[in-house]
Each structure stands twice: as structure tokens, then as C-alpha cells.
Amino acid sequence: MIRLHHVPGSRSFRILWLLEELGLTYEVRNWRLDDGSTRSPEFLAVSPMGRVPVLEIDGLAICESGAILQWLVERHPEAGLAPPLGTAERARFLEWVHFAETQAPILEQLNIQHIFLRPAEARSPVLMKLLVRRLAVTMKVMEQALATRETLLDSGFSAADVMLGFNIPAVFRFVRAKGFPRLAAYGAAMAARPAYQRALAQAGADTLYTRDFYEVPDA
Numbered sequence: 001m002i003r004l005h006h007v008p009g010s011r012s013f014r015i016l017w018l019l020e021e022l023g024l025t026y027e028v029r030n031w032r033l034d035d036g037s038t039r040s041p042e043f044l045a046v047s048p049m050g051r052v053p054v055l056e057i058d059g060l061a062i063c064e065s066g067a068i069l070q071w072l073v074e075r076h077p078e079a080g081l082a083p084p085l086g087t088a089e090r091a092r093f094l095e096w097v098h099f100a101e102t103q104a105p106i107l108e109q110l111n112i113q114h115i116f117l118r119p120a121e122a123r124s125p126v127l128m129k130l131l132v133r134r135l136a137v138t139m140k141v142m143e144q145a146l147a148t149r150e151t152l153l154d155s156g157f158s159a160a161d162v163m164l165g166f167n168i169p170a171v172f173r174f175v176r177a178k179g180f181p182r183l184a185a186y187g188a189a190m191a192a193r194p195a196y197q198r199a200l201a202q203a204g205a206d207t208l209y210t211r212d213f214y215e216v217p218d219a
């Protein structure tokens, strides 16, 4: 039995997408972040931090999208979604997997600033500008990496692309695509993958973003 605890539009999409890439059978338990249910004893029993994703598998409950992803690809080496252990390419793979969680918290902070913080006066345009600059740095690193290839690794599509491919639509909500043509093309190519599309079809609508682009307001 594999059960994914999922919130539409959240990092748990990475795992939904990966499960589809791996062709595994699973069930999805949907949660919401705005109704207090992820603070319920039932949810905290599988996710002590109250966060998604959580994957229940073979009597285990695993948290942290990167850890779940690494665990799944190690369990399914036949899928070829990660380079062999101990190789230089494996080091690059691990770098990208963890880099995704350098980039995602910047997006999270921007979401808080632009969408969640109330009243509006609590928002800080200075902090927003700093976060946009830090996000752009992470995007530049990816743009450079994609200069000579279409995936993050020389060896082709891997689960690292799942970690970061999830982030890409959101980065362009805060940083204009101009200047990042390869990253934009990469995001589109990842979203066009059949497994991504299958995951999207059952993920539930992402209701977080109501604008295409979030401009930093004047101070």
C-alpha cells in the first residue's frame, strides 16, 4: 500500500509526479492548509511537523519531499531516475535534489509576503526585493546549467528534474522570464511530460496564485 498525503499546488506534487514516472499504484489523501486539518492529531501522527508531503509505504510514514524522492528512486533502480551510488554524477544529482529546497523556501517567503500576510502594511517591499534577487540567483545557476543540455544532469532526465521542475512555474510568478530562456523552455518541457500531465490531472486545482505575476509594491 502506498498513500500520499497531498495538498493541491504544494510540494507533494513532486511525489505525485514521481509516482507517475515510476508507474506505481498509490492512493492520494487530500488535505487543505486553510482549515486546520493539518494540525489535527490524525495528520500529526504521520507528519509531526504538520507538513506535506508525507508518503505512507510498507508501514512507514516518510516526510520531506527530497527524502521521499531519494528513497523511492533507491527502491526502484530499474527506473533509472538516479545515477549509481558513489559516482560523480550521483554527487551532482544530490546537489540538485537539495538545491530544490534552497530555492523553494525563497518562493515560500514570497508567497507569505505577497499572498498570506495581513494586514497589507505588515508586508515588506524591502524584504520582497531581497527575496526576488535571491530567487533570481538560483534561477541563473539553473539557466547556466541548462546551457548545454535539456535536463539538469548530463546523463538525462532524473528525479532531480522532478524536485526542481515543480518549482519552475512558481519562479516566473516573481521573476520575469526575459533573461531565462533556457529555464523557461526547461519548465515547459518538464510540464509536457506525460507523467507530469497525469499527476496534474489528479492533483486538484492550485488555488494559491490568482495573478500571473507578482510585482514588488513601492515602498
Ligand SMILES: N[C@@H](CCC(=O)N[C@@H](CS)C(=O)NCC(=O)O)C(=O)O
Residues within 6 Å of the ligand: 007, 009, 010, 011, 012, 033, 038, 050, 051, 052, 053, 063, 064, 065, 066, 101
Ligand atoms: N522541506 C519540506 C517542506 C515541506 C513544506 O513546507 N510543505 C508545505 C507545503 S508546500 C506545508 O506543508 N506547509 C504547511 C505549513 O507550513 O503548515 C519538503 O520538501 O517536503
